[in-house]
Amino acid sequence: MARGKEAASRERLIESAVTLIRRQGYSGTGVNEIAREGSAPMGSFYYHFPGGKEELAATAMGVGAQAYARLISRALDSEGTFPSRAAEIARATAKLLAKDDFSLGCPVATTALETVTSSEVLRGRSRQAFDEWIGLVADAARAEGIDAAAAHELAVSVISIIEGAEMLARVRGSAEPLEVAASAIARLCVAALGRRGG
Amino acid sequence: MARGKEAASRERLIESAVTLIRRQGYSGTGVNEIAREGSAPMGSFYYHFPGGKEELAATAMGVGAQAYARLISRALDSEGTFPSRAAEIARATAKLLAKDDFSLGCPVATTALETVTSSEVLRGRSRQAFDEWIGLVADAARAEGIDAAAAHELAVSVISIIEGAEMLARVRGSAEPLEVAASAIARLCVAALGRRGG
């Protein structure tokens, strides 16, 4: 599969699914709509994704999760102190969401909430995505000398507050909650660094 | 409407909608399913809620939001220091979710994310619910001498981290993220109190 430019429709389907699911969630997005927006006929849909909607959504979630992982990495690799770099994740998220007037959200969150009880596959992928993001933040915290347990807790807090603030930001159509989250993240990092040496 | 025991089916429909939407979200829950679980025929559904699914969902969201507001108030009125009482919101949330093995989530979050771009009504109700919860926390913070702006920011952070942690907890089927959130909330409160006097 996919050697040259074959299966360009596969990529378009994934891209279409990522966008539509970010906007409307999993249940609210139909396969016909995904195919139409991706300029692909249904024949291509089920050829590339024999597992149907669930398989494409799982793939799309993976792609979206990787993209957000890159945003996290870029923020953590930016200039400044650790608290400032961690806060930059929230600020970069705010910029990203503002780009489309908060119509496009997290590529994982909505589907995660919708499918907790209905799809083991999507729930597993959601968990995997969150775990990876948490891992990136925890690694950066450990690099600052914070012990493993504290680094993990800090990372869980950071991802939690960003996800929650993202929801508030979308509902309000304003970046303010994410800016507030950035400040809170910086404070939590400072506190964690303070407990480091003693 | 609703004077004696008439319209008991109305209450059952609301109750059914709250539960199903907490479990599957808005798009994933059908009106037929709501009626069936509420032991009400479709005739009653559209008699009590001429606005259809959206109207019932809005009502259900209001009921669910009030219930959670009571949980917040109870936590904030409990014994202990302010940081401890604020953290209690997250701990009480963890207990609540664990009761049904994390199958039932926030009565607002999933629908909020799903309908940001598709329903002004539900988006407005979501915003209203979040604003009320934030207001309760902010009021408690101000009662500790924290100034209004700082109290608001603290409250936004508290609700954000709880919502995000709730999502992680459901996906993992574990209360751990909410316990971590409780600690983070306590730290944020301590920091805010510290900036209070100077």
Add this chain to the structure above:
DNA sequence: GTCTATACATGGATAGAC
């Protein structure tokens, strides 16, 4: 690999008797 047409179930909503 792609396309069209279509099967079949479910979705939201309504009609009209009671």
Add this chain to the structure above:
DNA sequence: GTCTATCCATGTATAGAC
């Protein structure tokens, strides 16, 4: 206020030619 039957659109998925 309640109930059943039903309309029509949409949803997921498949068939089978190309």
